[in-house]
Amino acid sequence: MEGPEFYPQIILPRGFCKNVMHYMHDGPVGGHFGVERMLSRLQTRYYWYKMREDVTLWCRTCTSCAAKARPTKRPQALMGTVRVGAPMERIAADLMGPMNETERFSRYILVVQALGQSVERAKRQYNKTVARRQYKIRDAVWYLIKGTKRVKNKIRKFLPSYEGPYFFLGHLDDLVYRIQKSPKAKVKVVHHDKLKPYHARQPLDNSWVLKDSESWQPLEVSPPSLEDDPSNVDISLNSLFSQEIVDSVTRDKTPTLDIISDVSVPEPEDVELSGGSTVPQELTGTVYGQKGERPLRTKRQPKWYGEWTS
Structure with missing residues (x-):
């Protein structure tokens, strides 16, 4: 030894x-x-x-190392809560298979589960390993840009993964933040998981951050007004293929003609084809010098929905 x-x-x-x-x-x-x-x-x-x-x-505090190295524990925020007011109001769907083929050539099963206690259990398990970081106004942060930029004649894996320093301006949501690199730079709206703390060897000038954060106010946009009562709107599958929708589309796409009352317009005559059949004038290539459009095909309900839609 x-x-x-x-x-x-x-x-x-x-x-x-x-x-x-x-x-x-x-x-x-x-x-x-x-x-x-x-x-x-x-x-x-x-x-x-x-x-x-x-x-x-x-x-x-080495900027070269921090721009390329990922943090030891990846930033990960808490899982949000899904508010459910009634059974089957929110569901989770997935496909299970492939399985043995049935007589109707089916091999997959559609699994639907109502969101409820299972979501709460998944949330508690997910939040055990989160690494959330609380930022304050004027804090310097790194912004993750890996995979978003391409530089000519350079290998992507050797490019820096982070860009900074950016300065924290404020919250838009629990997990959505506003950051800015300089007073003249564009403000970025980023997620919590895209940031990591910035450690500098020399003090950074962030005196302008507080002024911009105080002067900025969020713009509140009012929701669109609905003329009809939403409770009276038919959202069933039958309304998707109703004849009224087809008629309205046909009416909008039909070319309009300005008819003068003083001028008498002759009624269109049928066109006789070589086989002896007649075709109305409105279905031919032109109507009074203006080219008409092909009539829309009537939409039908698909058969794969089954009898329960009728």
Whole structure:
């Protein structure tokens, strides 16, 4: 068994610590290594008080590393609550199969489940592993852009995953935030899971953030007014294929003619074809010099809905 190894270490003054960490981490021979590997390289040559804390903080505030590295625990917000007022008001549907083919050549089963206690159980299980971060106004954050930008003549996997620093402006919802990079930049509306904290080595100028956040007010849009009572609207399957809808579409697409009352217009005569059959004039290519459109085909109810729709 080999004995312990001894290294001649230099007691480094506090004023030279930043320069040494810069060359060992950001320099040409640094390689942007992690905390443990950088610390082991430094301990073979130098020593100073609270060496591990300084190295950890230096690696944490490196912009090159933070722009490419994903957080140790992925940001994940709490699952929302689905409000259900009556049975079968909200359902979850899925297909189960393939199975043995039936006489009607069916191999899949449609499974429908009402949302209720099962959603609450899934929510409790999901919220056990969430990692939600609370941001305050003027906080600096990183914004996830991986897979959204393409740069010519560059490999995508070597591009940075995050962009920043952005500054937190406020909430639009529990999980939707407003961020902005500079006073003249465009405001972005992002989700909670797209952000992570930004740690800077030098203080950032965020004095303008508070002014913009106080001056901005959300614009309230009133809902559209409905002329008819929604309770009287027929939303059954039969209304989807009613003849009234087809007639209204045909009426809108039929070309209109301005008829002058002083001029007498002769009634259209039927056109006789070579086979002896007659075709009305309105179904031919032109009507009084204006080309007519092909009549719409009457829509019928599909057979796969079954007899229960009638």
